[in-house]
Amino acid sequence: MAIWIYAEHKDGQLKKVTLELLSAGRRLADQLNEELAAVLIGRDVAALAGPLGEYGADKVYLAENDALENYTTDGYTAVLAALAKEHRPMAILLGCTVQGRDLAAQVAQRLQTGLLTDCTGLELENGQLTFTRPIYAGKAFVKAVIPEARPVMATIRPNVLGLGQPQAGRSAETVKVAAQPGDIRQVIKDIVRQVSTRPELTEADIIVSGGRGMKGPENFKILEDLADVLGAAVGASRAAVDAGWVPQSMQVGQTGKTVSPVLYIACGISGAIQHLAGMGSSKCIVAINKDPEANIFKVADYGIVGDLFEVVPVLTEEFKKMMEK
Amino acid sequence: MKIVVCLKQTFDTEAKITINADGKINDQGVSLIMNPYDEFAVEEALRIKEKDGGEVTVISVGGAKAQDALRQALAMGADNAVLITPELEVMDEYATATILAKAIEGMEYDLILGGFRAIDDGSAQVAGRVAEILGLPVVNVVTKLEVADGKALATREIEGGSEVVEVPLPAVITAQKGLNEPRYPSMKGIMKAKKKPMDKKGLADLGLEPAAVAAKVTALSYFLPAPRAAGKIIPGEPAEAAVALARALREEAKII
Amino acid sequence: MIFKLTEEQELLQKTVRDFAREEVAPKAAEMDEKEEYDWSLWDKMAEMGLTGIPFPEDYGGAGMDNLSYAIAVEELSRVCASTGVLVSAHTSLCSWPIYQFGTEEQKQKYLVPLAEGTKIGALGLTEPSAGSDAGSVKLTAVPDGDEYVLNGTKIFITNGGRADIYVIIASTDKSRGHRGTAAFIVEKGTPGFTFGKKEHKMGIRASYTYELVFENCRVPKENMLGQDGQGFKIALATLDGGRIGIAAQALGIAQGAFDQALEYSKIREQFGKPISANQGLQWMLADMATRIEAARLLVYRAAYLKDNHQPYGKESAMAKLYASECAMWVTTKAVQIFGGYGYTREYPVERMMRDAKITEIYEGTSEVQRIVIAANLLK
Numbered sequence: 001m002a003i004w005i006y007a008e009h010k011d012g013q014l015k016k017v018t019l020e021l022l023s024a025g026r027r028l029a030d031q032l033n034e035e036l037a038a039v040l041i042g043r044d045v046a047a048l049a050g051p052l053g054e055y056g057a058d059k060v061y062l063a064e065n066d067a068l069e070n071y072t073t074d075g076y077t078a079v080l081a082a083l084a085k086e087h088r089p090m091a092i093l094l095g096c097t098v099q100g101r102d103l104a105a106q107v108a109q110r111l112q113t114g115l116l117t118d119c120t121g122l123e124l125e126n127g128q129l130t131f132t133r134p135i136y137a138g139k140a141f142v143k144a145v146i147p148e149a150r151p152v153m154a155t156i157r158p159n160v161l162g163l164g165q166p167q168a169g170r171s172a173e174t175v176k177v178a179a180q181p182g183d184i185r186q187v188i189k190d191i192v193r194q195v196s197t198r199p200e201l202t203e204a205d206i207i208v209s210g211g212r213g214m215k216g217p218e219n220f221k222i223l224e225d226l227a228d229v230l231g232a233a234v235g236a237s238r239a240a241v242d243a244g245w246v247p248q249s250m251q252v253g254q255t256g257k258t259v260s261p262v263l264y265i266a267c268g269i270s271g272a273i274q275h276l277a278g279m280g281s282s283k284c285i286v287a288i289n290k291d292p293e294a295n296i297f298k299v300a301d302y303g304i305v306g307d308l309f310e311v312v313p314v315l316t317e318e319f320k321k322m323m324e325k
Numbered sequence: 326m327k328i329v330v331c332l333k334q335t336f337d338t339e340a341k342i343t344i345n346a347d348g349k350i351n352d353q354g355v356s357l358i359m360n361p362y363d364e365f366a367v368e369e370a371l372r373i374k375e376k377d378g379g380e381v382t383v384i385s386v387g388g389a390k391a392q393d394a395l396r397q398a399l400a401m402g403a404d405n406a407v408l409i410t411p412e413l414e415v416m417d418e419y420a421t422a423t424i425l426a427k428a429i430e431g432m433e434y435d436l437i438l439g440g441f442r443a444i445d446d447g448s449a450q451v452a453g454r455v456a457e458i459l460g461l462p463v464v465n466v467v468t469k470l471e472v473a474d475g476k477a478l479a480t481r482e483i484e485g486g487s488e489v490v491e492v493p494l495p496a497v498i499t500a501q502k503g504l505n506e507p508r509y510p511s512m513k514g515i516m517k518a519k520k521k522p523m524d525k526k527g528l529a530d531l532g533l534e535p536a537a538v539a540a541k542v543t544a545l546s547y548f549l550p551a552p553r554a555a556g557k558i559i560p561g562e563p564a565e566a567a568v569a570l571a572r573a574l575r576e577e578a579k580i581i
Numbered sequence: 582m583i584f585k586l587t588e589e590q591e592l593l594q595k596t597v598r599d600f601a602r603e604e605v606a607p608k609a610a611e612m613d614e615k616e617e618y619d620w621s622l623w624d625k626m627a628e629m630g631l632t633g634i635p636f637p638e639d640y641g642g643a644g645m646d647n648l649s650y651a652i653a654v655e656e657l658s659r660v661c662a663s664t665g666v667l668v669s670a671h672t673s674l675c676s677w678p679i680y681q682f683g684t685e686e687q688k689q690k691y692l693v694p695l696a697e698g699t700k701i702g703a704l705g706l707t708e709p710s711a712g713s714d715a716g717s718v719k720l721t722a723v724p725d726g727d728e729y730v731l732n733g734t735k736i737f738i739t740n741g742g743r744a745d746i747y748v749i750i751a752s753t754d755k756s757r758g759h760r761g762t763a764a765f766i767v768e769k770g771t772p773g774f775t776f777g778k779k780e781h782k783m784g785i786r787a788s789y790t791y792e793l794v795f796e797n798c799r800v801p802k803e804n805m806l807g808q809d810g811q812g813f814k815i816a817l818a819t820l821d822g823g824r825i826g827i828a829a830q831a832l833g834i835a836q837g838a839f840d841q842a843l844e845y846s847k848i849r850e851q852f853g854k855p856i857s858a859n860q861g862l863q864w865m866l867a868d869m870a871t872r873i874e875a876a877r878l879l880v881y882r883a884a885y886l887k888d889n890h891q892p893y894g895k896e897s898a899m900a901k902l903y904a905s906e907c908a909m910w911v912t913t914k915a916v917q918i919f920g921g922y923g924y925t926r927e928y929p930v931e932r933m934m935r936d937a938k939i940t941e942i943y944e945g946t947s948e949v950q951r952i953v954i955a956a957n958l959l960k
Binding site: 393396397400509510511512513514515516518519 | 600
């Protein structure tokens with residue numbers, strides 16, 4: 001029984017989490033001596049089978065149809081669920097992205113199986129796929145299995161499994177399947193793209209984030225300057241969002257996004273537990289805050305007690321100099 | 326318009342999480358609230374009702390304490406509440422969704438709303454599963470909703486932007502932060518809530534056998550994360566501290 | 582005696598607590614600093630029905646009990662004492678006497694907008710030479726045809742300047758002393774009624790405290806509240822109930838300061854451990870919590886007695902006396918626990934300590950409360 005990876009893609013490229021899943025999936029497939037397959041759904045996406053193979057897929061199920069050009073819940077659910085009913089994989093793993101969350105829940109119910117979402121750990125224990133996932137906004141974790149229902153379904157948090165090395169020349173067998181999306185009730189009327197050259201928050205390796213201490217929307221410019229030098233994403237705490245300084249899409253925290261960057265630089269953020277819930281799993285946390293008693297210093301690996309308006313520009317300069325060398 | 330809102334009671338966002346002697350999450354003395362995402366759903370239902378007329382029913386799967394969350398919704402302006410207490414040792418999203426769908430099946434509805442995820446399990450599955458069971462279209466993570474002429478026009482958050490999706494009613498829509506600003510219950514609302522119906526049911530009342538809602542997921546163990554140790558404060562004037570930090574991130578942490 | 586809140590009281594407590602934390606708390610420090618109230622908060626409270634909690638729905642109120650009202654004032658005061666007294670003075674000192682002693686016309690004309698929050702109320706009793714000796718008011722009200730002519734000044738009037746409706750206690754017959762007094766409802770903007778000095782105070786700085794000046798201010802006869810000769814009696818009855826509101830305010834201040842100090846003691850580390858690990862501090866916290874609980878029981882009981890139409894004068898005096906002295910003590914200890922930081926404006930406890938002091942003074946000083954209690958004991 002094969003392990004399947006849902007191959008999410010965007011703008012003609014495979015998403016990083018898809019590659020992370022393949023790397024982990026390859027490990028598991030080898031341990032279980034099973035096949036690793038990727039499911040690629042869309043329109044004109046055949047070229048993506050190449051990198052899928054390089055990252056470890058043995059097989060790629062290619063489901064193409066004009067009606068599948070844009071993701072729709074009904075269309076993609078119909079295709080993935082039908083494919084799974086026919087080929088009966090032992091597991092289907094998806095990235096816990098907007099699309100992955102949406103798709104996984106529908107498919108899991110259609111297949112009458114269990115689903116574990118936003119997993120941060122995936123191991124084989126006693127021959128069972130064992131998942132670790134955060135609960136209570138990461139204040140606790142649960143280890144869980146789906147003992148009987150098949151396929152086992154899970155969505156995995158981006159940026160936690162790690163990326164393996166692609167093997168140039170390794171290719172997967174592409175199997176074209178009939179992609180019948182059926183009646184798609186979601187009609188897309190409009191798509192609004194926020195143009196940004198910065199990485200997406202949930203995928204970024206480095207995040208520069210601002211809170212109440214930023215004192216106003218225009219001051220986020222100094223964080224953007226730092227982000228530009230570091231190739232980072234810019235985030236915010238709830239205080240900055242509620243004050244109307246930045247959009248909700250930038251919020252990191254319990255009622256915002258959960259991020260796992262390598263480096264999280266918190267500027268003027270007190271570190272309320274609801275915020276920590278969203279970034280507590282960052283590998284390295286830097287805090288810059290005027291208040292020496294700020295809670296964020298309890299979890300920061302490096303802290304500067306000082307005025308962020310004086311510290312951040314100097315930091316930007318220093319990194320710029322370092323990059324130039 | 327008849328609107329059904331699925332809501333859940335969760336631990337307060339400030340709650341300290343500990344593991345008890347049985348290895349389970351300790352719920353003694355924990356402050357409980359309506360799941361914040363469900364508050365957006367209740368508020369949206371009330372706004373639609375205020376605009377187009379109709380009725381709002383709130384429904385929850387939970388223990389007796391969940392009545393507080395349902396009562397809060399009634400005080401905000403919902404018309405009826407239904408509480409289903411399954412009395413099962415183990416539940417998962419499949420079970421919850423099956424129970425909710427069975428209860429809703431017997432109701433008249435044009436629209437089903439819910440929060441897109443709960444802040445305790447963070448699963449973001451139940452509403453989607455309910456939609457699948459009832460054969461309804463679903464739109465998740467919605468930040469703007471318009472309902473007219475038997476259709477819902479929902480602005481859905483996608484990566485790097487948003488999408489406006491139209492679905493025919495009845496449909497399931499889940500709320501994202503930013504959909505609206507939930508109202509506080511008014512004092513009059515609190516007094517009126519006393520007289521509104523709060524229907525309590527068990528599995529048998531729904532005609533469900535425990536076997537039909539057996540969980541697919543088994544939780545093996547719960548644990549707390551290793552506490553993050555505080556690191557070091559870099560001393561000095563802002564400018565020199567910044568320089569020292571940059572150096573530390575390059576040479577010590579080897580990140581830059 | 583039931584020591585449990587009803588479901589409605591619990592929901593009210595949670596609602597006001599959430600509102601106070603999310604809407605009022607972020608503004609409290611700035612309002613105190615600038616001595617300016619953010620009136621959008623009043624509008625929100627009016628929308629929620631917090632401006633007429635204990636009055637029947639027929640008069641625009643929420644139809645809730647006095648205990649619910651006390652809880653609301655407590656929860657607001659926990660984050661902002663100025664907001665607590667704004668609601669308390671409005672409800673207990675102005676709306677209540679009109680509810681209790683007003684004619685149906687007066688209730689429709691004045692109580693309804695007060696309860697709905699479209700108008701704000703105040704009580705004008707205190708004068709430069711009539712503080713604790715409230716019976717010796719000198720402001721005169723002389724009948725003239727269909728009107729009374731008011732002359733005199735009131736000072737230290739809470740909500741003064743901003744309030745739309747004032748209950749003014751005046752002397753109508755000096756020879757009869759406090760038996761020659763009457764209460765009048767006077768609207769802001771009435772010719773001859775102006776505002777004098779705005780007080781700059783130690784605490785509750787966002788609460789407006791103004792001098793009221795009456796110079797040949799003509800007020801229609803129909804605006805007399807109750808009968809001629811009843812003015813002082815109305816004032817005393819009003820203060821009996823107002824005491825519960827102030828006691829609730831003091832309780833809220835104490836609780837808010839305690840909450841801050843407790844959290845801080847767990848986070849602040851000295852000598853390698855949180856300061857709460859020191860027994861000295863643990864004992865301080867234990868004493869603070871115990872006194873607050875005692876204050877709470879006194880306040881809630883006074884409200885309970887009033888709700889059950891039983892005499893509550895002694896109990897409300899005890900509640901006010903104890904809760905206010907508790908607030909002063911607890912806030913002082915809270916600043917102590919915060920140490921140097923507690924003395925700065927970065928943290929709210931110095932404001933809470935400044936706010937607490939007035940609760941020992943207004944609406945009957947602690948000395949007056951003791952007189953009231955003793956009078957009840959020695960009846």
